[in-house]
Every structure is written in C-alpha cells, then in structure tokens.
Amino acid sequence: MTQLWGIVNVTPDSFSDGGRYASVEAAITHGRELLAAGAHVLDIGGESTRPGSERVPVEVEQHRVIPVIEALAAEGATISIDTMNASTAAAAVRAGARYVNDVAGGLADPDMYAAVADSGADYVLGHWRGPSSDMYAQAHYTNVGAEVAAEVADRLAGAIAAGIAPERIVVDPGVGFAKTAEHNWALLRELNHVTGLGHRVLIGTSRKRFLTTALGDSTTEEQRDLATAVTSVLAAQAGAWAVRVHNVAASRDALAVARTWQGVIDD
Numbered sequence: 656m657t658q659l660w661g662i663v664n665v666t667p668d669s670f671s672d673g674g675r676y677a678s679v680e681a682a683i684t685h686g687r688e689l690l691a692a693g694a695h696v697l698d699i700g701g702e703s704t705r706p707g708s709e710r711v712p713v714e715v716e717q718h719r720v721i722p723v724i725e726a727l728a729a730e731g732a733t734i735s736i737d738t739m740n741a742s743t744a745a746a747a748v749r750a751g752a753r754y755v756n757d758v759a760g761g762l763a764d765p766d767m768y769a770a771v772a773d774s775g776a777d778y779v780l781g782h783w784r785g786p787s788s789d790m791y792a793q794a795h796y797t798n799v800g801a802e803v804a805a806e807v808a809d810r811l812a813g814a815i816a817a818g819i820a821p822e823r824i825v826v827d828p829g830v831g832f833a834k835t836a837e838h839n840w841a842l843l844r845e846l847n848h849v850t851g852l853g854h855r856v857l858i859g860t861s862r863k864r865f866l867t868t869a870l871g872d873s874t875t876e877e878q879r880d881l882a883t884a885v886t887s888v889l890a891a892q893a894g895a896w897a898v899r900v901h902n903v904a905a906s907r908d909a910l911a912v913a914r915t916w917q918g919v920i921d922d
C-alpha cells in the first residue's frame with residue numbers, strides 16, 4: 656500500500672501575532688488532522704524550500720519543529736523531519752523522528768550522512784543541485800531521468816560509505832528542485848530510471864507550480880489538490896513507495912480507487 660506522507664509546515668503565521676506558541680499549536684493540530692485523514696507519516700519542516708526561499712538559522716528551525724515532533728511522536732505518530740541540516744536531523748531523531756527527509760541529499764551539510772548513520776533513522780535522499788534561492792540556474796539536462804538517477808546513485812554511494820545501511824535509504828528525484836516544469840514532467844514520465852536504483856522511492860508533487868502546465872496558470876495552490884491526487888495514483892503505478900502531500904484525504908481516496916480498480920482489497 657502506497658505510504659501517505661502528510662506535510663506539516665511549522666512556519667510563522669504572518670496573519671497571527673500569537674508568535675511561536677500559535678505556530679507550534681497550529682502545527683500539532685494540523686498533524687492530528689492529517690493522521691485522522693489517513694497519513695502514515697507526518698513530514699515536519701521548519702524551513703521552506705520553495706523556489707526563491709532564503710535559509711533560516713538552524714536555531715530558529717529547531718525551535719519551531721522540536722516541540723511539534725515531541726508532541727506528535729508522544730501520541731504515537733510516525734514522524735519525518737524535513738531538514739537539510741545535520742544538527743536538526745539529530746535533534747529531531749532524539750525528539751522521536753524515525754525518518755530524516757533531506758531534499759539536498761547530503762549536499763547542503765557535509766555532516767548529514769554521519770548524523771543520519773549515528774541516529775539509526777531512515778534517510779530520504781533527495782535530488783538537488785543547489786539552494787532554493789537560485790535553483791533554476793542549475794536546471795540544465797539533456798536526459799533528465801537518466802541524469803537525475805545517475806546523480807542520485809552518486810549520493811547513494813556516499814551515504815552508504817558513510818555508514819547508512821542501503822535498506823534504510825529512500826530516494827526522491829526532487830520534483831521542482833533545479834528543474835523546470837518540462838523537466839518535472841519528463842522526470843515523472845521516466846521514473847523507471849529512479850525506481851531502477853532498487854530503493855524505495857518517494858515522490859513530492861503536491862501543489863507544485865509545474866502542475867499549472869496541465870491546469871492553467873491561474874490556479875491557486877489549494878486548487879491543485881485534485882491534480883496532486885491524480886499524480887499520487889500515477890506515481891504509485893510507476894512504482895513509488897510513498898507520496899508526500901498536503902491534502903492527505905484527496906490522495907487517500909484517489910489511491911483507494913486505484914487499488915480497488917486493480918482488485919486489491921487490503922483495508
């Protein structure tokens with residue numbers, strides 16, 4: 656059964672003056688809602704990686720995410736920490752996280768592989784070519800599926816050499832990271848290169864701008880949830896182990912319909 660990873664962003668709410676308490680409480684509540692909607696894993700992040708985003712100091716990142724991880728892990732949730740920072744990864748695992756989701760695949764922090772190896776957590780290794788502030792400068796490919804898979808294979812070798820057991824590593828081709836919309840669609844069409852690496856594969860398409868190629872430029876992020884649910888089914892059919900989504904209920908239903916179509920009655 657495809658794993659549903661629900662996204663919990665712990666970032667200050669610009670419309671609220673409640674400060675840290677408000678964003679922590681809101682994130683915990685949101686995490687509970689995603690679990691009720693069927694999320695298997697909550698992916699908790701305190702630093703945006705959207706195109707153009709600036710980095711957040713690690714102290715601020717940890718101040719945001721650690722109380723949320725502690726609270727939700729104590730309630731029995733399976734937690735992933737979405738971070739590019741080794742120290743945040745280590746602190747999050749101490750607080751109860753079971754996965755370290757690193758969109759930079761170890762390239763943003765030279766200590767990441769060692770921190771993950773020591774922590775005992777599973778590792779999501781994302782394809783990345785540079786910081787979000789100028790990621791489009793790196794968006795050059797002739798055969799995106801093969802090139803992404805080759806670069807991920809390189810990172811995999813480094814992670815395994817640093818002591819992370821291969822079966823603990825999930826790979827992610829990094830939809831939207833140093834890729835144009837055309838690259839993202841081609842990458843998804845050629846997912847066999849990445850699934851062929853022999854690891855679990857996680858795909859993150861949720862609400863991303865490239866979906867407007869299909870939907871039209873004027874769609875808001877929330878208006879991309881149905882399209883995201885369709886990509887969840889297509890990703891699952893292409894061999895993905897997990898999808899990372901904002902609207903868990905939409906992808907849960909879409910995946911349930913696809914399973915039923917295929918005659919799989921598993922829940």
Ligand code: PMM
Nearest residue numbers: 704705756758779781827829830859
């Ligand atoms: N995308 C974002 C953040 N974290 N993690 C993984 N593993 N894969 C992704 O594609 C991914 C990620 C950016 O999206 P968001 O800002 O909507 O969370």
